[in-house]
Amino acid sequence: MPRMLVLSVNAGSSSLKISLYSITRPLENLGDKEPASLLLTSTVSGISSPPVKFSFRSNNSFEDIATVKDAYVDSIHDHEGAFSHFVQHLQAESSIDPNEIVHICHRIVHGGDYHDPVIISEETYNHIENLSDLAPLHNGAALAVIKACIKDIPSANSIAYFDTAFHRSIPNHIAGYAINQTIAQKRGLKKYGFHGLSYAFMLGAVSHFLQRPLGSLNLILLHLGSGASVCAIKQGKSYDTSMGLTPLSGLPGATRSGEIDPSLIFHYTNKAGKITHDRGAATNLHVTEAEHILNSQSGWKALTGTTDFALITDRVFHSSASTSTDLPDLEQENAELAFRMFTDRILNYIGSYYLKLHGQIDAIVFAGGLGERSAELRKIIGKEVKCLGFHSIDEERNQNVNEMDGTVVDLSLGNQKGKRILICRTDEQLEMARQCALEENFWKED
Numbered sequence: 001m002p003r004m005l006v007l008s009v010n011a012g013s014s015s016l017k018i019s020l021y022s023i024t025r026p027l028e029n030l031g032d033k034e035p036a037s038l039l040l041t042s043t044v045s046g047i048s049s050p051p052v053k054f055s056f057r058s059n060n061s062f063e064d065i066a067t068v069k070d071a072y073v074d075s076i077h078d079h080e081g082a083f084s085h086f087v088q089h090l091q092a093e094s095s096i097d098p099n100e101i102v103h104i105c106h107r108i109v110h111g112g113d114y115h116d117p118v119i120i121s122e123e124t125y126n127h128i129e130n131l132s133d134l135a136p137l138h139n140g141a142a143l144a145v146i147k148a149c150i151k152d153i154p155s156a157n158s159i160a161y162f163d164t165a166f167h168r169s170i171p172n173h174i175a176g177y178a179i180n181q182t183i184a185q186k187r188g189l190k191k192y193g194f195h196g197l198s199y200a201f202m203l204g205a206v207s208h209f210l211q212r213p214l215g216s217l218n219l220i221l222l223h224l225g226s227g228a229s230v231c232a233i234k235q236g237k238s239y240d241t242s243m244g245l246t247p248l249s250g251l252p253g254a255t256r257s258g259e260i261d262p263s264l265i266f267h268y269t270n271k272a273g274k275i276t277h278d279r280g281a282a283t284n285l286h287v288t289e290a291e292h293i294l295n296s297q298s299g300w301k302a303l304t305g306t307t308d309f310a311l312i313t314d315r316v317f318h319s320s321a322s323t324s325t326d327l328p329d330l331e332q333e334n335a336e337l338a339f340r341m342f343t344d345r346i347l348n349y350i351g352s353y354y355l356k357l358h359g360q361i362d363a364i365v366f367a368g369g370l371g372e373r374s375a376e377l378r379k380i381i382g383k384e385v386k387c388l389g390f391h392s393i394d395e396e397r398n399q400n401v402n403e404m405d406g407t408v409v410d411l412s413l414g415n416q417k418g419k420r421i422l423i424c425r426t427d428e429q430l431e432m433a434r435q436c437a438l439e440e441n442f443w444k445e446d
């Protein structure tokens with residue numbers, strides 16, 4: 001029987017993450033095993049702020065690719081270039097024939113009123129393209145990769161999975177904005193929310209870890225990466241989230257301001273409404289100067305000059321200036337401002353969601369590049385939320401998470417019941433591959 005391979009592609013704002021899975025079907029043969037088993041994974045990071053790093057790893061049990069590669073690559077400038085670098089590497093270093101790939105799952109950040117995954121056709125491509133202005137750092141980049149897939153791997157279907165779909169359960173009074181409702185409805189101006197594939201993965205993983213039915217869980221999920229957001233889960237469904245009509249709202253990020261007073265931008269520049277010429281990776285965007293400033297020239301980049309939160313943390317906690325009596329170091333001051341601002345905004349949402357969930361919360365869950373890797377950030381948030389009845393963080397576990405196995409790691413001190421603090425190694429690619437494997441319609445014989 002031929003192998004059934006699924007490729008999952010996740011175009012984040014600063015990265016392209018690609019994983020290849022072997023799918024077990026029909027589902028009757030599966031029992032409670034995972035339908036998608038990982039063969040290899042590749043990450044291109046730093047796309048929005050070079051140097052761009054390429055990594056390629058095979059799963060240990062997959063013997064015919066022994067390559068583990070990490071390299072800086074000057075020639076990658078955007079997501080499309082990152083994808084073609086991956087395809088070249090796959091062809092050069094592995095025995096995999098791209099024609100074995102049956103489906104390619106693409107994470108599409110903004111789906112508008114599309115909820116279910118859709119096979120890419122002219123119509124669905126145009127729908128996603130029309131939403132590009134509402135996710136200027138994402139949809140265009142994902143579409144460029146879809147185009148490359150259609151050209152380079154024509155035997156596979158491209159299927160779009162939407163970040164926004166997870167948040168369709170948010171009630172109208174929470175998703176709505178206090179503006180003219182006729183215009184709001186006509187133009188679809190409401191909170192859509194993002195990082196939905198990650199939240200779906202986290203919810204499933206935490207349910208499994210706590211051995212609790214999904215629908216019984218109340219959680220505060222933190223997806224903290226180059227784009228960062230918070231989600232309140234009420235009885236297993238999204239009840240509120242910090243991003244809005246676009247991924248700009250809510251928490252600050254690598255290059256995004258996060259929530260501001262909407263009037264601020266008209267005091268920042270007198271060209272706010274002008275269409276900008278600096279369009280970045282996507283070419284068909286109609287992005288105003290205001291959107292460009294707030295999406296691409298703000299956040300950590302504006303505050304500190306770097307988009308790398310690890311470097312910011314290093315400057316705050318490990319800078320030599322912090323132990324010397326010299327004049328304050330400007331780099332360190334800026335890093336401290338960014339770090340403290342981020343913590344402050346995260347606490348705004350935790351406090352608000354705690355109240356909305358009436359304090360009936362099972363866990364706070366950290367995920368994403370920063371959430372999974374910044375022990376410093378978790379330590380400080382952990383300290384602050386103790387007053388809400390959360391367990392203290394076990395600092396030894398917090399510092400040594402990297403050495404611990406498992407999709408979910410419990411940081412709570414002691415193992416008594418109560419409000420826990422967890423880390424989840426989120427995996428948007430696996431979430432898509434799983435959903436794809438389980439969807440009968442995608443596997444029907446013609």
Ligand SMILES: Nc1ncnc2c1ncn2[C@@H]1O[C@H](COP(=O)(O)OP(=O)(O)O)[C@@H](O)[C@H]1O
Nearest residue numbers: 012014015225226227308309310369370373374
């Ligand atoms: N050890 C670390 N400590 C703090 N932040 C980190 C660490 N490692 C990575 N990061 C941050 O994670 C970000 C990437 O997050 P990720 O969720 O993978 O990105 P994306 O939003 O592109 O999907 C990096 O830009 C970096 O700021």
Ligand SMILES: CC(=O)OP(=O)(O)O
Nearest residue numbers: 012013194225227247
């Ligand atoms: C929606 C969003 O901001 O995604 P990412 O963090 O992957 O850029």
Ligand SMILES: [Mg+2]
Nearest residue numbers: 012013225226
């Ligand atoms: Mg991401």
